[in-house]
């Protein structure tokens with residue numbers, strides 16, 4: 001049995017490759033979505049200088065996401081066999097646009113001067129990785145899977161800070177709502193469905209590239225949280 005048919009067989013019963021990989025790489029995924037930075041927001045012990053560092057760096061990151069998301073949209077136009085993908089990805093463009101506006105508003109609230117922020121290494125590394133995914137030889141399946149992983153880490157992380165029992169400080173709840181709300185969760189679900197559909201039809205070669213890309217995204221997300229805590 002090939003790697004692909006084995007995976008497709010395992011992922012019957014309404015689950016896809018993404019669920020299969022989440023099981024296989026559970027520890028790595030948990031490392032990204034339950035990072036000490038997020039746990040410190042959730043238990044209220046977060047250091048505000050870390051939070052402000054994260055805010056400024058993420059503003060730069062989100063701006064760097066724009067060409068990446070545009071490239072996913074372009075690949076969908078050229079390669080997708082389902083026209084509804086476009087709507088979901090356009091929703092992603094709108095979401096990135098809202099994020100940029102939100103970061104500007106939030107930075108002024110917290111006194112973070114956005115014009116003088118210097119991107120740190122982990123941020124530059126992540127942005128460089130995103131840029132590599134914009135190349136035309138990167139398949140739509142690989143790019144949309146990466147896009148799902150990037151958005152899902154924030155959704156799962158911040159939703160955790162809003163669950164029952166969390167002690168997230170009142171002034172940080174709006175931040176958690178940005179990515180932890182039901183609408184963002186639905187949007188991530190749509191991205192996951194698109195990725196699963198594409199992965200189901202992918203060759204073994206594309207499947208292994210997409211799996212590798214998910215792992216790289218998770219690593220970069222951990223690096224980003226570490227940087228926010230001043231650990232890099």
Ligand SMILES: Cc1ncc(CN)c(N)n1
Nearest residue numbers: 058061062150151154224
């Ligand atoms: C590092 C990072 N990853 C994901 C997201 C959610 N768009 C974000 N704003 N920043």
